[in-house]
Amino acid sequence: MNAPLLEMRDVGKTYTKRARATARDVRAVDGVWMRVEAGEVVGLVGSSGAGKSTLGRLILGLERPDRGAVVLDGVDLTSLGGRALRAARRRMHLVLQDPYDSLHPGMRVREVVAEPLAIAGVRRAQRRAQAASALEEADLTPASAFLARFPHQLSGGQRQRVAIARAIVSQPRLIVADEPTSMLDASLRAGILALLLGLRDRFGTAFVFITHDLALARYVADRIAVMHEGRIVELGETERLLATPRHPYTRTLLDASERVRLG
Amino acid sequence: MSVTPAARPAQWRPPGLTLGVTGAGLIALLVAAALFAPLLASHDPTVPTGLPFEPPSGAHPLGTNDVGEDLWAQLLYGTRISLVIALVSALVAVTIGLAVALVAGYYRGKVETVSMRIVDLALAFPFLVLVIVLAAFLGRGLLTTIVVIGAVIWARPARVLRSQVLEARESGHVVAARAMGASGPRIMGRHILPRVAPLTAAQFVRAANVSVLLEASLAFLGLGDPTRVSWGTILHFANARNAFLTDAWRWWALPPGLALTVAVVGFAFLGYAVEERADPRLTRGARRPVRPAARPPEVVDRGPGEPALKVRDLTVQYATGNSPMTAVEKVSLTVPRGRIVGLVGESGSGKTTLAMALLGLTRPPARVVSGDVRVAGRDVGRARPSLLATLRGREVALIPQSAMNALNPAYPAHRQIAEAAALTRAGPHAAARATELLELVGIPRPRHRAFPHELSGGMRQRVVIAMALANNPSLLVADEPVTGLDVVTQARIVELLLGLRERFGMAMLLISHDLPLTATVADDVLVMYAGRVVEQGPTSRVTTAPAHPYTRQLLQASPRLHGPHAPLAGIEGEMPDPFDPPPGCRFHPRCPDAFDRCRGADPPLLDLGDGQRAACLLYDS
Numbered sequence: 001m002n003a004p005l006l007e008m009r010d011v012g013k014t015y016t017k018r019a020r021a022t023a024r025d026v027r028a029v030d031g032v033w034m035r036v037e038a039g040e041v042v043g044l045v046g047s048s049g050a051g052k053s054t055l056g057r058l059i060l061g062l063e064r065p066d067r068g069a070v071v072l073d074g075v076d077l078t079s080l081g082g083r084a085l086r087a088a089r090r091r092m093h094l095v096l097q098d099p100y101d102s103l104h105p106g107m108r109v110r111e112v113v114a115e116p117l118a119i120a121g122v123r124r125a126q127r128r129a130q131a132a133s134a135l136e137e138a139d140l141t142p143a144s145a146f147l148a149r150f151p152h153q154l155s156g157g158q159r160q161r162v163a164i165a166r167a168i169v170s171q172p173r174l175i176v177a178d179e180p181t182s183m184l185d186a187s188l189r190a191g192i193l194a195l196l197l198g199l200r201d202r203f204g205t206a207f208v209f210i211t212h213d214l215a216l217a218r219y220v221a222d223r224i225a226v227m228h229e230g231r232i233v234e235l236g237e238t239e240r241l242l243a244t245p246r247h248p249y250t251r252t253l254l255d256a257s258e259r260v261r262l263g
Numbered sequence: 264m265s266v267t268p269a270a271r272p273a274q275w276r277p278p279g280l281t282l283g284v285t286g287a288g289l290i291a292l293l294v295a296a297a298l299f300a301p302l303l304a305s306h307d308p309t310v311p312t313g314l315p316f317e318p319p320s321g322a323h324p325l326g327t328n329d330v331g332e333d334l335w336a337q338l339l340y341g342t343r344i345s346l347v348i349a350l351v352s353a354l355v356a357v358t359i360g361l362a363v364a365l366v367a368g369y370y371r372g373k374v375e376t377v378s379m380r381i382v383d384l385a386l387a388f389p390f391l392v393l394v395i396v397l398a399a400f401l402g403r404g405l406l407t408t409i410v411v412i413g414a415v416i417w418a419r420p421a422r423v424l425r426s427q428v429l430e431a432r433e434s435g436h437v438v439a440a441r442a443m444g445a446s447g448p449r450i451m452g453r454h455i456l457p458r459v460a461p462l463t464a465a466q467f468v469r470a471a472n473v474s475v476l477l478e479a480s481l482a483f484l485g486l487g488d489p490t491r492v493s494w495g496t497i498l499h500f501a502n503a504r505n506a507f508l509t510d511a512w513r514w515w516a517l518p519p520g521l522a523l524t525v526a527v528v529g530f531a532f533l534g535y536a537v538e539e540r541a542d543p544r545l546t547r548g549a550r551r552p553v554r555p556a557a558r559p560p561e562v563v564d565r566g567p568g569e570p571a572l573k574v575r576d577l578t579v580q581y582a583t584g585n586s587p588m589t590a591v592e593k594v595s596l597t598v599p600r601g602r603i604v605g606l607v608g609e610s611g612s613g614k615t616t617l618a619m620a621l622l623g624l625t626r627p628p629a630r631v632v633s634g635d636v637r638v639a640g641r642d643v644g645r646a647r648p649s650l651l652a653t654l655r656g657r658e659v660a661l662i663p664q665s666a667m668n669a670l671n672p673a674y675p676a677h678r679q680i681a682e683a684a685a686l687t688r689a690g691p692h693a694a695a696r697a698t699e700l701l702e703l704v705g706i707p708r709p710r711h712r713a714f715p716h717e718l719s720g721g722m723r724q725r726v727v728i729a730m731a732l733a734n735n736p737s738l739l740v741a742d743e744p745v746t747g748l749d750v751v752t753q754a755r756i757v758e759l760l761l762g763l764r765e766r767f768g769m770a771m772l773l774i775s776h777d778l779p780l781t782a783t784v785a786d787d788v789l790v791m792y793a794g795r796v797v798e799q800g801p802t803s804r805v806t807t808a809p810a811h812p813y814t815r816q817l818l819q820a821s822p823r824l825h826g827p828h829a830p831l832a833g834i835e836g837e838m839p840d841p842f843d844p845p846p847g848c849r850f851h852p853r854c855p856d857a858f859d860r861c862r863g864a865d866p867p868l869l870d871l872g873d874g875q876r877a878a879c880l881l882y883d884s
Contacts, residue, residue, distance in 0.1 A: 047749040048720060060442045086444035094442045102435030106457045112436075116443040155837050156610065166439070176442075185609035185776060186820045190833030212749035215822035219831055242824065254824070256754035260745075262779040262806065262823050 003074055004035040005173055005206050006059065011068035012230075013054055028054040029065070030230035036174065039204040041197070043221030043238070045214055045253065051230040052210045056176045059208060061089050073173070090120055093167040097179040099159035103151040109135070109162055110147040116170040130169055138165040139195060157188035161195070168199055175199075178210045193220055214257045218242060226250045283536025289529030293522065297342040304336035308492050316511055325514040329504040337492045338518050344493035345526070348408055348478045353470035355413035360420030361463055365451050367421075368428025379425070385418035394477070398486040405488045412477045420466040424459055431458040465538035472530035479523055494519040569640035571738040571770035572598040572621065572659070577634035579616050579625060588841050590616040590629065592794040598738065601768040603760070605785030605802070607778045607817075611838040613794040614774045615664060618742045621772070622661050623651045639737060656686055660731035662741040667723035670715040676726045677701065677711045683733040700729040704759060721752035728759065739763075742774045757784050778814075779821045782806045787874075790814050793839050793849035796868065800875030810877035812854045848880065856881060 013029040029051045036042050044052050057063045058070060061077045070077045077088055093116070096102040103112050113131040114122075122130070135143035138161040151159055160180065167175050177196065181189040197220060199205050209220050217224050217238070224241050226234040226249060234247040245251045296303065306312040306323075311331035319326045325334035363382065367375040394411050401407040431437060437454045445453075481487050482495020485503075489496065501507070501516040579591040591613040598604045608614040616629060623643045625631050636643040638659045646654065655661070663669070671679055681690075681697035688696065701711050704725040715723055724744065731739055744760070745753040761784060763769050775781045781788060782802050789799040790811065798811040809815040819832040836853040839845055845852050851861040860880050868876040869883060 047751045062438065062441055086446065089442055089444035092442070094439060096435045096439065098435055102439055104436040104454055104457070107453075115440065115445075119440075119443050119445045119449065157837060163439075170443075185838075186778065186817055187609060187834035188837075190820050190831035193831060194833070213822065214750070215824045218824065218828070219822050239828070253751060256751040257824055259754040260750060260757060260780045260783050262782065262818070262821060 005038040006036040007071040008034040009069040041207040043217030043224040046227035050227040093172040095177040134165040134169040279536040279539035282532040286532025300339035306333035308336040308340040349475035352412035352474040356417040359417040363421040364424035427459045468534035573637040578632045582628040603771045605781035605788045608791035612791040659738040660736040664742040666727045675712045704729045798877045
C-alpha cells in the first residue's frame with residue numbers, strides 16, 4: 001500500500017486555561033492517530049470543544065503539537081521551522097466557517113484569490129490567469145464579473161466560493177474545511193458541497209471536513225472520524241459507522257442527530 | 264384594521280459628524296494662521312520693532328513684549344512651531360506605538376510579555392519627572408522636545424493598538440494567510456495594518472492633542488528651545504518677565520492661552536469623530552428616538568380565548584434612500600396558547616425584523632407601515648411605552664439572536680437572572696427565583712455562580728432561557744435559539760423547550776433558518792421567503808407533503824441520516840435583491856415549476872385543507 005498523504009501519529013496538544021486564580025491544563029487534542037489518503041474525504045465529527053478545530057490547525061501547522069508527528073507526503077511538519085514550514089503549508093489550504101470574516105475586506109477578489117500565488121512568488125501575469133480559472137472552477141462565472149469586486153459586494157454563498165477558489169488556486173494536495181457550510185443558508189449548502197466533491201474528483205484533492213453534523217458528513221465523507229474530548233473515539237467507513245456505531249459517544253451523537261434532523 | 268401612521272424618521276446624522284467638522288475647522292484655522300504668518304504679520308517676531316510693553320495698536324495688534332518684539336507676529340509664528348512639534352511628536356509616538364503593537368500582538372509569546380511590561384511601566388511612570396529629566400539630559404532644542412514628547416506618550420497607542428492587533432490576528436483572513444505560508448511581515452503589512460489603520464488615525468489625533476499641551480508645558484517650564492517662538496515660550500517669557508504684574512498679560516499671555524485652547528478643543532473634537540468612524544460601535548444606541556405619532560386609544564381585548572400572539576397583515580419597511588425596502592410584507596400568524604409555532608426562513612426572509620416588530624422593538628430606519636400585533640389581546644403597536652415595558656418580560660419574553668454571546672461578562676449567571684427577576688419581585692425573592700430558574704433549565708448548582716466565559720455555549724443558552732422565563736411570560740419568542748450549537752447540545756435545548764411547554768403550557772414562537780430542526784419542535788410551521796409567508800400549516804403536513812416548491816426544495820436540501828444516499832439538491836440562484844424584488848411570486852426566478860402567471864401575479868395564500876396554506880399559483884384553479 002502506498003504511503004498516505006497525511007498521517008497524524010500520536011498527536012497531542014495541551015492548553016493552559018486560566019479561570020480566576022486557578023490554571024488547569026486542557027488536553028485539546030490527546031493522542032490522535034489518523035491517516036488521510038490522497039483524494040480522500042475524511043469527515044471529522046464531534047461536539048464543540050471536542051478538539052476538531054485544534055486538530056485542523058495542527059494539520060495545517062498553525063499550531064505546534066506538544067507531542068507526536070504530523071507527516072505530510074513523508075515529511076514530518078513538526079520537525080520544520082520558519083521558511084521550510086511555510087513552504088510546506090503551501091501544499092495545504094483551508095476553508096473556514098465564516099465567509100464574512102475569512103476574506104480581507106480591503107482586497108479585491110482577484111487579490112484575495114491570487115494571494116497564495118503571490119506568497120509563493122508566482123509572477124503577476126500568471127497570477128491573474130490562475131486566479132480567473134480558479135474562480136471559474138468555483139462556479140463564479142464569468143470570472144471577469146467577479147475579479148474586480150470587493151468581498152462586501154458579494155453574497156454569503158459567493159464569498160464562500162471565493163474562499164474555495166483561493167483554497168484551490170495553488171492546487172494543494174489537502175484542504176481542511178472547518179464547518180464550511182454551517183453559516184450558509186440550506187438552499188446554498190448543497191451547491192458548496194457539490195463543488196468540494198467535484199474538486200476532489202477532478203484534481204484528487206483530499207479533504208478533512210470538520211463538522212458537528214453527522215448527517216452532513218454522510219453526504220461528503222468517505223470515512224468519518226468521531227472526535228470526543230480530544231480523542232478520535234471511532235473511525236470508519238461512513239455508511240458502516242452510521243449503521244453500526246460501536247463507541248457509545250458515536251451513538252450519543254447519532255441519537256442527537258436523529259432528534260433534530262429529518263429521518 | 265387601520266394603518267398605523269408612524270412619524271417619518273428624521274434624516275439621521277451621526278452625532279460625531281458635527282463635532283468632526285467643527286474640530287477640523289478649528290485645526291484648519293490654526294494651520295492657515297501658521298502658513299500665512301508672513302502675510303498676516305508685518306513684523307519679524309524676533310526683532311524689536313517697537314517700544315517695550317506697548318499696548319495694542321494699529322502697528323502692533325497685540326502690542327509688544329518687554330524688548331519691543333511684536334506679540335501678534337510671535338503668536339502667528341509660534342503657531343508654526345507648536346503645531347509642527349505636536350504633529351511630529353504625535354507621528355513619532357504613534358509609529359513607535361504601532362510597531363510595538365504589531366510585533367507584540369502578532370508574535371505574542373515572550374516578545375509580547377516583555378514589551379507590554381515596558382508599556383505598563385511607561386504608562387505608570389510620572390511623566391513630568393521623565394520629561395524634565397530627559398529634557399535636561401538631552402539639552403534644550405526642537406529635536407529634544409519631539410523626542411521627549413514621543414518617548415512619553417507612545418505607550419498609550421501601543422496598548423490600544425495591540426488589543427486591535429490581537430483581534431485582527433484571530434480573524435479568518437489572517438488565519439487563512441498564515442495557512443498559506445505567508446511570512447510575518449507580509450501578514451502584518453497586508454492583513455493586520457489595514458484593519459488597525461482607522462484606529463491608528465484616531466490615536467494620532469489624540470496624541471497630537473496631548474503633544475500640543477506637553478510642548479506648552481515644557482516650554483513654559485523653560486525646557487523648550489529658547490531660540491524659537493512657540494505658544495509655550497511666549498507664555499514662559501510672559502511669566503518670567505512679570506507680564507502678570509501689569510495689564511500686559513491680557514495681550515501677552517491670554518492670546519497664546521486661547522490658541523492652545525482652540526488647538527486642544529479642535530484635536531479633541533476631531534479625535535472623537537475619527538474614533539467614532541474607526542469603531543462604529545461607539546455610535547450605536549445614540550440614534551435619535553423618533554417621536555411616535557398620536558395614537559388612537561388602545562383597545563384591550565383579553566378574553567380567555569385570546570391567542571398568545573396574533574399578528575395581522577404586518578408590513579415592516581426600511582427607509583433607505585429614495586424608495587423604502589419592504590422587509591416584511593403582510594404577514595399574518597397566530598400562536599395559540601400552549602402551542603409551539605415555528606417560523607422558518609433563510610437569510611433575507613425578514614424573520615428577525617418580524618421578531619422585533621412583535622415586541623414593539625422596531626427602530627428607525629425600520630418602521631411598521633401597517634397591520635397589528637396583539638400579545639395576549641393587547642395591541643403592541645398602540646400600547647404606551649410604559650405598557651409595552653410591562654408586556655415585555657411578563658407577557659412575552661424575547662430571546663434575541665446570539666443572546667448567549669451577549670451575556671454581561673462582568674457578572675455571574677445567577678446575578679444576571681436575579682436582576683431580570685427583580686422586575687416583579689423584591690431582592691431576596693429574586694435571588695431565590697434565580698436559583699429556581701437555573702435548576703429548571705438544568706444548570707447544576709455548583710455552576711450557578713459561574714461567569715459567562717466559564718460556561719459552554721449550551722450552558723449559556725440555558726442561562727438566556729432562564730432569564731427569559733424570569734417573570735413567567737405566557738409567550739416566548741426565540742430567534743435562532745440553537746444556532747451555533749452542536750447537534751448534541753441542540754437536541755438537549757430542544758428537550759428543554761419541549762419540557763417547558765409541557766410543564767407550564769407556555770406558547771412559543773421559534774424563529775430559525777433550519778426547517779428540519781424546527782420541525783422536530785413545532786406544532787405548526789410557517790415558511791417565509793423574501794418577506795412573505797409562502798407556506799404554513801401543521802408541521803407533519805408541511806414536512807411530509809410540502810406544497811410550495813420552495814418548501815419542497817428546502818427539504819430536499821436538508822441532509823438526512825438514513826435513506827438513499829442521493830446527492831443533496833440545492834436551490835439554483837440566490838435570494839432576490841430586497842431593493843429590487845422580482846415582480847409576481849418572489850420565488851419564481853428560482854422555481855422549477857414557474858409558469859407565465861407567476862411572473863405577473865402575486866400569489867395569495869391558498870387554503871389546501873387540513874390547515875395547510877401555500878402562496879403558489881399551482882394550486883389556484
